[in-house]
Amino acid sequence: MKTLTKVIATTVLTLSTIGFASASEQLVPTDSFAGTKLCVVAAKGNKLSLNKEIRESRVSKQYLVENLKCNGMDLVSFVEQYGSNPHNINTFLAGKDYSKNSSTTDIASL
Known part of the structure; x- marks a missing residue:
């Protein structure tokens, strides 16, 4: 019975450690500049919030x-590395340019 308890305890500890390790990083702005806020909102992955911030910044x-x-x-690389929804946000920001650059292969060079 003690062996079963040890196995269960070890399994629970292992799974909880994996859960903590895979938790996403929190992005915390270090200043109140509009650009910093746009970076953080873009990385969070919500297109509606990002669109609102872009309109408010008038850029x-x-x-x-x-x-x-x-x-x-640059913003696209930052979202790609730290974003929670990078493909959708970068497609929203860069349009067809992002889709074309991220997945196209030059068949003629093969």
Whole structure:
């Protein structure tokens, strides 16, 4: 009976450790700049919230994709690395350009 208790306890501890290890990182803005807020909202993966923030900042999506830097990366790369919904957010931001760059293979070079 003691062996069964040890096995169950070990299993529970292992599974809880795996759960903690796979928990997503929390993005916390370190300042109150509009660009920082846009980076955090984009990484959270909610298109409606991101669209609202973009409208409030009065800057175009194209300008953000080309000029906004988040932790030294462009916005699309930042969302790809830290975002919870990167494909949908980056397609929303960059449109067809993101889809084309992320999945197209040059067949002629094969």
